[in-house]
Amino acid sequence: MADIDPKDLFFTQTDLDLQQAVKFTENALHGADDGELYLEYTLSEAFSFDDNRLKAASFDTAQGFGLRAVNDEAVGYAHATDLSPDALKRAADSLTPVLAGHQGTWAQAPNVAGSPLYVAENPLDSAGFTDKVALLNEINAFTRARDNRVRQVSVALSGEWQAVGIIRPDSAPVFDIRPLVRLDVSVVVGEGDRQETGHSGRGGRAGYAQWLAPENWQQQVDNALRQALTNLESIPAPAGEMDVVLGPGWPGILLHEAVGHGLEGDFNRKGTSAFSGRIGEQVASKGVTVIDDGTLSDRRGSLTVDDEGTPTDRTVLIEDGVLTGYMQDRMNARLMGMKPTGNGRRESFACQPMPRMTNTFMLGGESDPQEILGSVKNGIYATAFGGGQVDITSGKFVFSCTEAYEIKDGKLGAPVKGATLIGTGSESMQRISMIGNDMTLDEGIGTCGKAGQGVPVGVGQPTLRIDGLTVGGTG
Numbered sequence: 001m002a003d004i005d006p007k008d009l010f011f012t013q014t015d016l017d018l019q020q021a022v023k024f025t026e027n028a029l030h031g032a033d034d035g036e037l038y039l040e041y042t043l044s045e046a047f048s049f050d051d052n053r054l055k056a057a058s059f060d061t062a063q064g065f066g067l068r069a070v071n072d073e074a075v076g077y078a079h080a081t082d083l084s085p086d087a088l089k090r091a092a093d094s095l096t097p098v099l100a101g102h103q104g105t106w107a108q109a110p111n112v113a114g115s116p117l118y119v120a121e122n123p124l125d126s127a128g129f130t131d132k133v134a135l136l137n138e139i140n141a142f143t144r145a146r147d148n149r150v151r152q153v154s155v156a157l158s159g160e161w162q163a164v165g166i167i168r169p170d171s172a173p174v175f176d177i178r179p180l181v182r183l184d185v186s187v188v189v190g191e192g193d194r195q196e197t198g199h200s201g202r203g204g205r206a207g208y209a210q211w212l213a214p215e216n217w218q219q220q221v222d223n224a225l226r227q228a229l230t231n232l233e234s235i236p237a238p239a240g241e242m243d244v245v246l247g248p249g250w251p252g253i254l255l256h257e258a259v260g261h262g263l264e265g266d267f268n269r270k271g272t273s274a275f276s277g278r279i280g281e282q283v284a285s286k287g288v289t290v291i292d293d294g295t296l297s298d299r300r301g302s303l304t305v306d307d308e309g310t311p312t313d314r315t316v317l318i319e320d321g322v323l324t325g326y327m328q329d330r331m332n333a334r335l336m337g338m339k340p341t342g343n344g345r346r347e348s349f350a351c352q353p354m355p356r357m358t359n360t361f362m363l364g365g366e367s368d369p370q371e372i373l374g375s376v377k378n379g380i381y382a383t384a385f386g387g388g389q390v391d392i393t394s395g396k397f398v399f400s401c402t403e404a405y406e407i408k409d410g411k412l413g414a415p416v417k418g419a420t421l422i423g424t425g426s427e428s429m430q431r432i433s434m435i436g437n438d439m440t441l442d443e444g445i446g447t448c449g450k451a452g453q454g455v456p457v458g459v460g461q462p463t464l465r466i467d468g469l470t471v472g473g474t475g
Contacts, residue, residue, distance in 0.1 A: 006163035006175040009041045009063075015084050018173065024085075025067075026169040028092035033104035034070040034330050036308060039083065039165035040349040045124055046158040049136035057129075064349040067091040070331050071102045079350045107334045109170035110310040117297050117304050117312075118205040120177035123159035126208045132157060135212060143187060143221045147229065151195065152188035157181075159208060166309040174309045180204075180300070180456060182445060183211045185220045189228040196417075198228030199402070201445035204298045227384065227403050230415045237404065237419035237473030243376045244421060244469040245407065247383035248369070248440040252459035256360050257390045258397040258425035259290065261450070263317050263325075264343070264355040265332035267392055274395035274426050275323060283323045284429035287365050290318040292327050294342055294358030300444040301359040301458035305342070308353050312342035317360075318429075329355045347453035357448060361460030365435025369463040372434045374410035380419055380471055381405045381412060395425035398472075418474035428466055436463030 011017050021037060029035045041063045048056040064081040067088070076098030078091035127135075136155045143153045160180040167173045182203030188195055200223040202211050210216065246254065267273035275283060284290075294312025296302050303312050308330050316324050328336070329344030332355055345356035373381065381404060388399035399421045406413030441460035448457040 006041070006165060006177055009163050010039045010083060010165050020085070021167050022173065024088055024092070025167045028067060028088075028095065029069050029169055031099050031102050031104055032069040032071060032106070034107045034334065035068045037167040038066040038068070038307060038346070038349055039167070040064060040162065042160060042162040042348075043122070043124055044158070044160040047132060047136060047156065049140055049155040051152070052140060054133055054136065057133075062348065065091070066346070066349040066351070067095065068352060069095045069098055071098050071104060073335065074098050075331070075352060077352050106170060107330055109168065110308070110340065113174060113305045113311040116176070117295060117302050118179060119207070121179055121207040122161040123179055123181045123207045124161055139185065139217055139221065142218065143185065143225065146221065146225055147189065149189040149191060149229070149232070150187060150225070151190045154186040156184040164307070166305065166307070168309055171309065174305050176304050178303070179206060181206065181208050181211060183217060183220065184445070185217070185224045187224045187228045189225070189232055191232060194232065196228050196231035196234070198224040198226065198231065200224040200227070201443060203444035204300050205302060206298050230403060231417060234415040234417035237380070237416035237471065238406070239471055239473035241468050241470050243379035244466045244471065245372055245376060245379060245381045246461065246464045246466065247381065248436065248438045248463050249460060250384060250442040251382060252361055252442060252461035253385050253446065254388070254397070254399055254421065255290065255362055255461055256357060256446070256448070256457065256459045257388055257399070258395060258423070259429060260292070260357050260360045261390065261392050262395055262425060263327055264357070265326045265328040265336060265338070266355050268326050269332050269336050272393050274393065274424070278323050279325065281323055282321050283426055284318050284321040285432040286321045287435050288318055288321045288429060288432055289316065289363040290360070291316055291363065292341070292343065292357055292360045296359055296458070299359050299441065299458045300446060300456045301357065303342070303345075303358065306344045306353070307346045308340070308344035310340045310342045310344060312358055315341045315343070327355050327357060329353055345455050347455055351453050354451065354453075356450060356455055357457050359441065359458030359460070361439065361441060361458070362435075362462065362464070364437050364439035364462040367434045367436050369436045369438050372436055372463050372465050373407060373412065375434060375465065376407045377409055379407040380416065381407050382419065382421065390425070396423070397425060398422050416473070420472035422470040422472055428469060431467045431469065432464055433467050434465035438462050
């Protein structure tokens with residue numbers, strides 16, 4: 001499967017051929033401003049090991065097409081699991097209300113994609129079913145043997161091999177093969193009546209080998225166990241306005257949610273983002289540079305081309321605190337008079353593309369992380385986050401910390417439980433007073449939700465000091 005030509009999946013094994021599909025797309029989208037025929041074939045598997053045994057195992061095959069026609073702001077979209085001439089004709093007929101009488105000016109064609117950003121290896125072929133289950137059992141046993149306070153271990157493994165084809169009237173067909181894997185380890189520890197949890201996840205666009213090497217999954221176990229044991233010693237979090245230091249890497253999820261979504265083109269075109277109409281304005285502290293980059297090799301959020309056929313790019317969103325641009329799909333870019341940035345993404349063939357993040361992160365600064373901690377007299381140091389809520393229009397956010405510590409007179413104090421960070425994205429960006437030199441990307445576990453669609457993403461940031469952020473606590 002790893003060496004298969006994706007065109008064979010869509011045409012050799014169906015009643016269509018590539019020439020027919022190209023001609024059909026040209027006819028179906030005649031008069032439109034933009035659109036495409038999107039083809040997908042996905043193999044996926046998932047294993048869940050819990051309570052000392054395999055709890056669930058699944059294997060799934062999904063295939064289908066989505067046909068989209070764009071008329072100014074109006075979009076016609078039809079999809080089906082049957083890639084046949086009859087299904088395509090029915091899909092084209094359903095677009096008639098959107099295109100009737102319209103003679104659009106077709107948007108500029110996307111650039112030609114460069115070299116693939118990931119190897120087309122199929123993770124599902126890398127090991128047999130029994131080998132994968134045996135590995136999960138080994139991880140479970142290893143974790144339980146690390147500490148007698150371990151009460152529960154959960155291990156989850158998932159892999160995906162996706163082939164996509166994007167056929168447009170204005171350019172040559174584009175095909176891409178996208179592998180994706182993830183390994184999660186969760187631990188529950190306890191002493192007496194008290195129990196606490198810890199978690200570590202890793203993944204990316206590659207085969208299983210990198211993440212399933214013993215030195216890697218054992219490190220994940222140690223990280224999850226360390227977090228759980230740390231939380232076992234935690235005290236109630238203080239509450240009030242205080243200085244907050246965010247650790248590097250995964251805490252960039254706060255940047256992703258509180259700022260990233262507000263920089264997506266559709267919200268700004270509609271004027272519903274706190275950043276609408278503010279290009280050229282100082283929206284963050286000097287030194288803050290935020291980038292969305294879908295071109296990083298093997299990263300979870302990376303794509304050789306987005307789901308409209310546009311090559312992904314390195315897009316500077318905020319530079320030295322000044323808002324410089326938005327993330328764009330093709331439709332919103334055209335309507336805003338801007339260029340597409342390769343951020344048109346969809347969850348599957350059954351979904352329309354929209355502006356979505358890829359790998360979104362803040363560049364590092366000049367401060368040593370220890371210097372940042374040492375500068376805080378009384379505050380919180382947060383290194384991991386769980387759930388959160390964000391209002392795109394106002395930028396207000398609430399995030400729960402899953403690992404955090406007191407800072408007392410420039411030194412780390414006791415771990416705290418129940419801390420939540422409360423603020424507004426744009427205001428928080430303007431309260432950043434120190435930026436670390438340790439920018440780190442997350443371990444490859446992010447999934448972003450928007451309009452009911454979930455897509456894999458990456459986040460990252462250096463250690464940051466944010467002054468005067470509201471902390472909700474239990475103490």
